[in-house]
Amino acid sequence: MAGGWISREVAPLAGKQEQLQELLTGRRTYRRFDQSKPVPDQVVREILRAQQVASSGNNRQRLRYLVIRTPELVEQVFPLTRWAASLPEGEGTPRPGEHPVMFIAVLEEKAAESRTTATDAGLALSNMTLAAWNYGVGSCIMGNIQRKPLKELLGVPDHMEIYLMAAFGYPACASRIREVSQGEDLAYYLDRDRDYVVPKLRIEEVTEYR
Numbered sequence: 001m002a003g004g005w006i007s008r009e010v011a012p013l014a015g016k017q018e019q020l021q022e023l024l025t026g027r028r029t030y031r032r033f034d035q036s037k038p039v040p041d042q043v044v045r046e047i048l049r050a051q052q053v054a055s056s057g058n059n060r061q062r063l064r065y066l067v068i069r070t071p072e073l074v075e076q077v078f079p080l081t082r083w084a085a086s087l088p089e090g091e092g093t094p095r096p097g098e099h100p101v102m103f104i105a106v107l108e109e110k111a112a113e114s115r116t117t118a119t120d121a122g123l124a125l126s127n128m129t130l131a132a133w134n135y136g137v138g139s140c141i142m143g144n145i146q147r148k149p150l151k152e153l154l155g156v157p158d159h160m161e162i163y164l165m166a167a168f169g170y171p172a173c174a175s176r177i178r179e180v181s182q183g184e185d186l187a188y189y190l191d192r193d194r195d196y197v198v199p200k201l202r203i204e205e206v207t208e209y210r
Contacts, residue, residue: 030138033169050131057116100167
């Protein structure tokens with residue numbers, strides 16, 4: 001340990017492994033929120049800072065982000081999104097008082113479409129949702145959205161397209177993982193309390209060592 005440096009192989013996150021795992025496990029998809037609690041400015045800033053430090057293909061940083069926080073506009077965006085496609089129609093849709101309080105739209109330039117767009121967006125959204133959960137803010141990444149009406153509503157420039165969106169708010173439900181084996185049903189579902197249960201395949205069933 002020359003010069004006071006600690007090997008990353010020995011202690012990459014010394015004393016923080018448990019907290020990191022709790023953060024990763026707790027950051028689930030949440031689809032019901034406390035609509036009376038806005039996300040504070042400082043937390044929004046930290047969420048955006050998290051995307052700034054995300055990796056980007058060839059470091060091009062071609063994605064842009066549109067934050068929708070005005071309550072009236074959030075409510076206009078809401079019906080242009082679809083929730084919980086794996087559940088019966090309407091069952092997973094937030095009810096009045098459970099709507100998100102903020103959306104972030106991930107934008108891409110039409111002319112700059114790249115093979116790394118999906119990866120870049122995934123990395124940025126993963127960072128943002130983890131940063132949000134660090135402050136107790138839940139999220140839902142959304143691809144099933146009405147892009148054309150949303151683009152018109154939000155005034156997105158012609159040369160830009162909405163790639164994905166994410167909804168944010170303080171959760172009004174719980175979400176937990178249930179380990180399952182290959183061949184079992186992988187569809188998430190609601191329990192008696194309308195909380196989400198998300199089946200996940202065991203590590204041994206999706207991993208090989210060579």
